[in-house]
Amino acid sequence: GGAVDSTVYKGQVLKSLDRNNPVRQNNDPLPGRIRYRALDYSEVEVPFGDKDQKGDFTLRHGDWVQFLLATDRRDQLQRATSIALLDETFKVSGEKREQGTIASLKEGFGFLRCVERQARLFFHFTEVLDTSREIDINDEVEFTVIQEPGLAYNNSRLQAIRIKHLPPNSVQFETLVASNIEGCVTREAPKSPIKSQDRVEGGVITYEHADVKKTIMYFLKDCEKPPRIGERVRFDIYMVKRNKECIAVNVQQVSLH
Known part of the structure; x- marks a missing residue:
């Protein structure tokens, strides 16, 4: 709750939410942290919680994001909300991005056909960065590949996270x-x-x-x-x-x- 200001801020994630561990950082409702430069050029840290992201995609330490500031009516504390990932994140981090197309869609998840991999790649709908977008078969996308978290290394499958839509005819197999x-x-x-x-x-x-x-x-x-x-x-x-x-x-x- 609270008043949300319309100014769009840009900042960097200092601490992301650990989604695999719900019993989180000593029950802090706002365990995330973003650092940004305020209008007076001072550096400010602001917290966020798991309802403050636009979508449930994986956020990582060091990500560049844009966000709005919400002020709690009771104690005047500020938090970041409407957090969206900025494209420059991938340029700055040197994160290896791969390309492919959406091959199949099931309930809440699907599989990608990859340019560089033989096997189809699993993904959750929540990893699609553009939440306003309907996902369709043959959509062209770029993504980051990780081992599925929380499982032993040898039997965990790979999955695609941080899925960004690309313009048609970008992906060449x-x-x-x-x-x-x-x-x-x-x-x-x-x-x-x-x-x-x-x-x-x-x-x-x-x-x-x-x-x-x-x-x-x-x-x-x-x-x-x-x-x-x-x-x-x-x-x-x-x-x-x-x-x-x-x-x-x-x-x-x-x-x-």
């Missing part, structure tokens, strides 16, 4: 290496990709590059229409960032006139 390469199909792609030892097997195209015979894999989803064995095709080469392997994409038959 593959990068273009070469375009308009010609080759010949030497193995047809199976109707549905076959997995063998953690690899998905597609079809094979053999081509020459700088007088060296090379082979590259392709999948039916990347073909205009399924090429037959022995057919000449033109294609682009993309490198999959996750495993640094190259695949043939935009595979089209070369008409032999």
